[in-house]
Amino acid sequence: MPLSTTINWATLQNGSDIRGVALAGVPGEPVNLTPAVVTTLGQAFATWLSAELGLPTTELTIAIGRDSRLSGPELMGAAIAGMTSLGCRVLDVAMASTPAMFMSTVLPEFACHGAIMMTASHLPFNRNGLKFFTRQGGLGKADISRILELAEQGSFAPATAPGSVESRDLIGAYAAGLVQQIRQSVNHPENFDQPLQGLNIIVDAGNGAGGFFAAQVLEPLGADTTGSQFLDPDGTFPNHVPNPENEAAMASICQAVVAQGADFGLIFDTDVDRSAAVDADGRELNRNRLIALIAAIVLHEHPGTTIVTDSTTSDGLTQFIEGDLGGIHHRFRRGYKNVINEAIRLNEAGQPSWLAIEASGHGAMKENYFLDDGAYLASKLLVELAKTRLSGQRLTNLLAPLQDPHDSQEYRLKILAPEAQVYGAEVMTQMKDFVATQADWAIVPNTYEGVRVACQSPAENGWFMVRMSLHDPVLPLNIESTVPGGVAKIAERLQTFFSSLAELDITALEQ
Incomplete structure (x- = not known):
């Protein structure tokens, strides 16, 4: 057959x-x-x-x-x-x-x-x-x-x-291009070829394909890569999942930076289309913080540009991009291709957009073919790291105005109904009706997927969002608050609504 x-x-x-x-x-x-x-x-x-x-x-x-x-x-x-x-x-x-x-x-x-x-x-x-x-x-x-x-x-x-x-040897040619781009962008007045000399930068490749970055990018630029870990390819992934969104993976690179007393850390996913970073204090530069950092760099180069992100990014990020940096924050649908294609569409419509980035670490730039490239994103951070060091500053000073949420959680609510997409749409319609009965909750306009709600009481001071998963019969529920206990309070109020839905498993929320 x-x-x-x-x-x-x-x-x-x-x-x-x-x-x-x-x-x-x-x-x-x-x-x-x-x-x-x-x-x-x-x-x-x-x-x-x-x-x-x-x-x-x-x-x-x-x-x-x-x-x-x-x-x-x-x-x-x-x-x-x-x-x-x-x-x-x-x-x-x-x-x-x-x-x-x-x-x-x-x-x-x-x-x-x-x-x-x-x-x-x-x-x-x-x-x-x-x-x-x-x-x-x-x-x-x-x-x-x-x-x-x-x-x-x-x-x-x-x-x-x-x-x-x-x-x-493609990776050799690709790495050489990154090296040259960093040299030219830093344009170090005394050490053009090795602008990262004197910096200890740790790479965690998670035994994926990104181990080349230490020897073929950082070392030719003069960086000390002592303390780098899991650079050797190993398809059993014996140390941690090669994923910047994984808590154990981020904890591992943060710990390595602190233990080594390094200046910076970089972590890649398996195939290097995503990355995240760690500052000298061992604090992760991931999700909203990573977006904020690269947005600050891009908006310095291209004032007023539009930054396209996925729908789950924080209110504090919007304030940072628009209020502090003078840019435009355009929240779009989840899915890195959705985010990238929206930035391309905006450019074609005459609205400049130089950065498209998802909270997962997929970041794509107009100057680099709108390619979601974790190593290129890392190279932009390294250029700024070298420049701020030359001026006696710290890279993370760029993030000083950013308001981080006190807490954020994602709960995955399983749909038990046979027609998951249809049931999910019904749930979101009912959610809008429920929100209309809550005096201090308001639906956020211009949301491209799901339902996003601003929670305005001082005890909650945050937001939540319900949307349909891209691939699974699941309703992801994201909750974020700037005050202690705010996420729990929002979750508790939402249980009143969700508990009436027979074909939705809300075990994750109840725990």
Whole structure:
């Protein structure tokens, strides 16, 4: 029986990526991303790209790289087999980062028509996936759906002669570009080549693909990387989840900075499209604080620009961007592609937007192809770190006006109804009616997803937001307050509303 008829291809789509289970051994998670499946996906991408560009597959050059996952080498070989079977020239760049894979399409020494990154970001070790790029950037949901349709059809015409495979050092070229960008941006008056000399900067790569940053970016710039940890790729991720949103991961890098007495710390996710930082006091620069810091840098370079973020960012961040920095804060929907595409749309409409960033650490800049690139984001912070040091200041002085929330929590409320999207929409409609009965609660206007509510009583002084999850039958509930006990008070009032909904599991909120 042909493979195309035995696989439910649509289930492999995860937004604008393809993801699946690549390794057996986890109960209840059967393998669905096999070498045979990935060979077909390689053929499907080459066929899709051929149609998009109006070129025969025999004239395409496609780069492929991977993160540190255990299944990476075998699945990468399978994808290469698929593409070369159609006559493509394939550049095997081995271990790489997701942003570097995009850069293979724009760096003149590579000039690829397309690229594939084998990664499942921060997901567990048994998962893997594929991210696709053209010279226009990462593919969107509709493109992924079309590639999966082609895979399901399975009608590929093999080339008369297989394509070639070449090994190339992409990460070296990518790192060299970051080094040069930092040197030029700092423009150190006495030490142009090593503007980070005298700074101890720790890198935590979480055993993902980001270990190169210490030796190939920081050290050529003169930084002391003593104390860096988990730089070696290891697909079992033995130390912590490579994810800047993970509490254990952030605690680990914060502790390392304090123990080493370092000046700065950087942490990357598995495939380096996200990052976060730690200051010299061991305080994390993550989520709202990371957005605030990069926004301060961008608004100094581009006064008045619009900063696009996802919908869950804090009121204090809005005050900082608009009241203190003179910019515009445009909260949009969750999902890093949504945030990036909205910034691109604003620019096309004549409203300058130089930064699109999600609280998860996905940050993309107009000056860098609107590519969500954790290493480029880190490089912007390093430039400012060097500049503030030259002027006798501290980088975190930029954050002095930012009002941090006293507490913030996210609760994931499971939808038990069979039609999750329909039920979620009903819940939010009822939520609006409930809020209308609360004297000191008010719905925030111009919200692009869900329901956001300002809680104005002095005992609460915060906000909450209910929205539909992008992928799961879940209503995420975010609550934030600037006063002690405020989150608990808001949560308690919300239980009155949620407890009347029979098809919603609110155990997380009750705990």
